Amino acid sequence: MSTNLTAELVLDAQAELGEGPWWDVARQQLWWVDIERGRLHSFDPTTGSDQTYEIGQRVGTVVGRQRGGLMLAVEQGFAAYDPDSQTLTVIHDPESHLPANRFNDGKCDPAGRFWAGTMDMSSQRRPSGALYSLDSEGNVAKHLDQVRVSNGIVWTADTRTMYYIDTHTLRVDAFDFDNRTGQISNRRPAVEIPADRGKPDGMAIDADDNLWVAHWNGGCVAAYDPRTGQTLARIDVPARQVTACAFGGPQLDQLYITTARIGQDEAALQAQPHAGGLFLAHPGVRGVPAVAYAG
Numbered sequence: 001m002s003t004n005l006t007a008e009l010v011l012d013a014q015a016e017l018g019e020g021p022w023w024d025v026a027r028q029q030l031w032w033v034d035i036e037r038g039r040l041h042s043f044d045p046t047t048g049s050d051q052t053y054e055i056g057q058r059v060g061t062v063v064g065r066q067r068g069g070l071m072l073a074v075e076q077g078f079a080a081y082d083p084d085s086q087t088l089t090v091i092h093d094p095e096s097h098l099p100a101n102r103f104n105d106g107k108c109d110p111a112g113r114f115w116a117g118t119m120d121m122s123s124q125r126r127p128s129g130a131l132y133s134l135d136s137e138g139n140v141a142k143h144l145d146q147v148r149v150s151n152g153i154v155w156t157a158d159t160r161t162m163y164y165i166d167t168h169t170l171r172v173d174a175f176d177f178d179n180r181t182g183q184i185s186n187r188r189p190a191v192e193i194p195a196d197r198g199k200p201d202g203m204a205i206d207a208d209d210n211l212w213v214a215h216w217n218g219g220c221v222a223a224y225d226p227r228t229g230q231t232l233a234r235i236d237v238p239a240r241q242v243t244a245c246a247f248g249g250p251q252l253d254q255l256y257i258t259t260a261r262i263g264q265d266e267a268a269l270q271a272q273p274h275a276g277g278l279f280l281a282h283p284g285v286r287g288v289p290a291v292a293y294a295g
């Protein structure tokens with residue numbers, strides 16, 4: 001039994017590769033990125049306005065920082081960003097020896113470590129990517145290698161399980177998570193994505209520990225119970241390349257959804273004129289507040 005919902009357009013952003021939505025509880029705004037254009041955005045739902053920041057290189061994701069400002073995962077590694085002065089400071093580049101790779105999606109774990117993974121930018125999508133974390137002291141740890149396209153990552157409310165998507169596996173995998181040490185173990189499949197739904201991309205977790213997964217080339221976000229692998233709900237999005245989602249709004253009961261225009265021909269874009277837009281759905285459940293970087 002599952003619910004069918006539809007997302008509505010809230011910002012006709014025409015993003016090349018919209019990604020990385022992160023709801024800022026203090027500002028009541030949504031940060032998000034356009035990876036290919038190297039842009040950070042902040043969307044204010046009260047006014048409907050969207051502010052753009054030029055980062056100067058590809059930017060895979062954005063999270064808040066507890067001391068103020070933001071953290072980004074950019075082509076050159078983990079970086080701090082001050083939106084007021086528009087200053088980018090690269091903190092650590094674990095893949096300076098891999099110029100064909102860039103950072104992609106990432107989020108903070110319950111202890112405030114910033115996790116983000118990498119991917120091969122070439123069309124072969126070699127398994128040269130990895131998953132890293134940056135702890136509050138600025139130490140980088142590598143947790144996985146042989147990654148093709150590192151994407152959605154979330155933690156359960158009890159902090160004991162991490163869910164992760166390497167897009168090309170067509171699965172969501174679960175790991176045991178030690179919040180004290182930041183170590184992962186016991187990888188196992190949690191959700192197998194149905195073949196007609198495209199590929200799993202970004203993901204958000206709700207207050208019941210269910211997963212809301214964006215489907216690249218699937219035109220939807222689907223909710224899964226990771227304890228059973230079953231589909232709970234489906235949100236149709238009027239864009240095929242659905243990239244990521246994040247709970248937001250004053251009650252955390254709205255789901256913001258990013259999409260992409262990249263790599264589609266004129267006919268495909270005419271059929272989905274708002275591809276690259278920011279969409280919103282009311283999923284009927286609440287999310288959890290996003291964690292900011294503790295360092």
Ligand code: ZN
Pocket residue numbers: 019104105151152201202243244
């Ligand atoms: Zn993604």
